[in-house]
Amino acid sequence: MAEEIKVHSEEALTEEEIFNQDAPRKKLKVTNAFQQLMNPNKPKPKQQQKPERSTGGNPFKNRMGLGAYLDDPASFPASIVIAHDNEFVVIHDKFPKATVHTLILPRSSKCNLKHPFDAFDDPELLVKVKVQVEKVKSLVAAELQRKLGTYSEAERDRQAVLDGKVDLKPGQDLPKGRDWAKEIKVGVHAVPSMTHLHVHILSRDMHSESLKHRKHYNSFVTEFLVDIDDFPLPKDDPRRRTKEEGYLARDLCCWRCGKNFGAQFKQLKEHLDGEFDKWKRE
Amino acid sequence: MAEEIKVHSEEALTEEEIFNQDAPRKKLKVTNAFQQLMNPNKPKPKQQQKPERSTGGNPFKNRMGLGAYLDDPASFPASIVIAHDNEFVVIHDKFPKATVHTLILPRSSKCNLKHPFDAFDDPELLVKVKVQVEKVKSLVAAELQRKLGTYSEAERDRQAVLDGKVDLKPGQDLPKGRDWAKEIKVGVHAVPSMTHLHVHILSRDMHSESLKHRKHYNSFVTEFLVDIDDFPLPKDDPRRRTKEEGYLARDLCCWRCGKNFGAQFKQLKEHLDGEFDKWKRE
DNA sequence: TATTCCGATAGTGAC
DNA sequence: GTCACTATCGGAATGAG
Ligand SMILES: Nc1ncnc2c1ncn2[C@@H]1O[C@H](COP(=O)(O)O)[C@@H](O)[C@H]1O
Ligand SMILES: Nc1ncnc2c1ncn2[C@@H]1O[C@H](COP(=O)(O)O)[C@@H](O)[C@H]1O
Ligand SMILES: [Zn+2]
Ligand SMILES: [Zn+2]
Helix, strand or coil: CCCCCCCCCCCCCCCCCCCCCCCCCCCCCCCCCCCCCCCCCCCCCCCCCCCCCCCCCCCCCHHHCCHHHHHCHHHCCCCCEEEECCCEEEEECCCCCCCCEEEEEECCCCCCCCCHHHHCCCHHHHHHHHHHHHHHHHHHHHHHHHHHHHHCHHHHHHHHHHCCCCCCCCCCCCCCCCCHHHHEEEEEECCCCCCCCCEEEEECCCCCCCCCCHHHHHHHHCCCEEEHHHCCCCCCCHHHHCCCCHHHHCCCECCCCCCECCCCHHHHHHHHHHHHHHHHCC | CCCCCCCCCCCCCCCCCCCCCCCCCCCCCCCCCCCCCCCCCCCCCCCCCCCCCCCCCCCCCHHHCCHHHHHCHHHCCCCCEEEECCCEEEEECCCCCCCCEEEEEECCCCCCCCCHHHHCCCHHHHHHHHHHHHHHHHHHHHHHHHHHHHHCHHHHHHHHHHCCCCCCCCCCCCCCCCCHHHHEEEEEECCCCCCCCCEEEEECCCCCCCCCCHHHHHHHHCCCEEEHHHCCCCCCCHHHHCCCCCHHHCCCECCCCCCECCCCHHHHHHHHHHHHHHHHCC
16 A cells, blocks of 8 residues: 655754744733731632733733734744644644644634634645645644664664565565555644644653653644544534533553553553654664 | 659750761772663663672671661760660761751661551560650750740740849749750651661751752651651551652641742742741740 | 642651 | 651742843
């Protein structure tokens, strides 16, 4: 069977190289000190009054952070912004949860503040996104090859033939090498935290220092991650009603062998170290 | 009204001064490594098998720690063992929860492993304990005077007259100085953790570095501390059924002004710093 | 289900 | 509700020219 995605390129994930600065920042705050009165009732864990909220806050802070890429994608180096055109900005996730983790940001202001379930009810947008996804999957596959190809047994078998170190037997095909595209997941979070519409494209290994707690992990290995291929999402799909559901509170289970770690995140992390070593050698 | 307890002594809490060593320790362990099998079910937060339990363990470890004082009280310096005779050993709590915190340990092997509620059903023991309590309260009061007397306003008023710096008006009595005995609490925990029978005698300030969490605090400021004067405890006293009661999980409230800190232990601690400064100056 | 800091909570191990 | 250690869980701020 033919590979649909070419994954043997040696290119890294770069298209443009316009350097500039980080996301712009503004500040405007008035700080007032408030006296805390004797409190006869149980205080909620907030103990101080907040200073007055200032008017005219600043863009691209906190949950608005992805807006900076849409606002001026050319201002970022290629190590951050992978590619951009009038329709999309493609970036490296700043806190990658896997060896390769990128985001596709649709630029259209008509849709890019919508919830993905609503935004992708628009078939025109959805088809564009799916086309863009295929392109980015190729880039991510190439990046996996660049980072991990030397460990891969399948790649070594192929390379041995290419290098003339092993001769093909009569009628034998050139070994295919590793199909990295099969190791890539694409989808959106059922309840995103970042405001701007974005699609995750990431390798499935979940091996990353930025993966720091149970919700990080479960948000990519449970139905909380809604595959792009599931769109358009049926009106009655139960994931449309994901709110404070249990997906993220589920037991931690290894994506590769299924082993259950309960709530023991650190134990899972150590196990994932070992699974990563085996996975990259496949 | 006459003071019942003389608290103006300048003696520190010492009676004997036989030095020796800390509680004895022995070791005997066999360590085996066990292979952890793949676990299809949620593990409880224990992840490793324990090594085989060794036979003939060592006394006076962990919850048995108070036994060392009963076993050989003379082996401890006066800075640890305050006094001892055939009936009692009196010690400084190794992790004091207040400025002065001592323990009375009855030596009788007939009672000293009983729960205090059961042990104090014996009227003969109870009366001896109450007599001993009064002696130790005097020692603790003297220790408070030694540590904090210089800060006390009541003490300064008395001392000014004693030093001849202030003259008594006709018919005026010598100021009494501070009644430190009123600042002392005596009782047992409804559910002790240390195995050997012990009575707490401590100042009420709860100002100590060893006071580290909510249960420490609430175990001395709620009904979890059963006053020695409440014994003999009625058979139907609800505190006899203290097990998983809510005493220790209660909101943190300042013993001095009643302010409620909810679960905010650190906030309470900072508040207690201030209360201690005011309290010691009374 | 943004990150980061900080603190409260919870389980274990104690030779 | 021994202590000490680790880790998990949980709220609140996130900005000072
Ligand atoms: N400033 C940022 N730049 C790039 N990626 C970000 C930034 N802040 C957060 N992220 C990523 O954005 C994603 C948002 O996830 P979610 O909103 O749950 O779909 C996460 O994977 C974050 O790591
Ligand atoms: N080795 C020890 N020497 C002296 N006091 C101790 C020792 N270990 C624990 N304690 C104290 O013993 C008391 C036991 O409290 P409880 O069993 O809750 O009544 C606590 O106040 C501890 O600080
Ligand atoms: Zn596994
Ligand atoms: Zn107070």
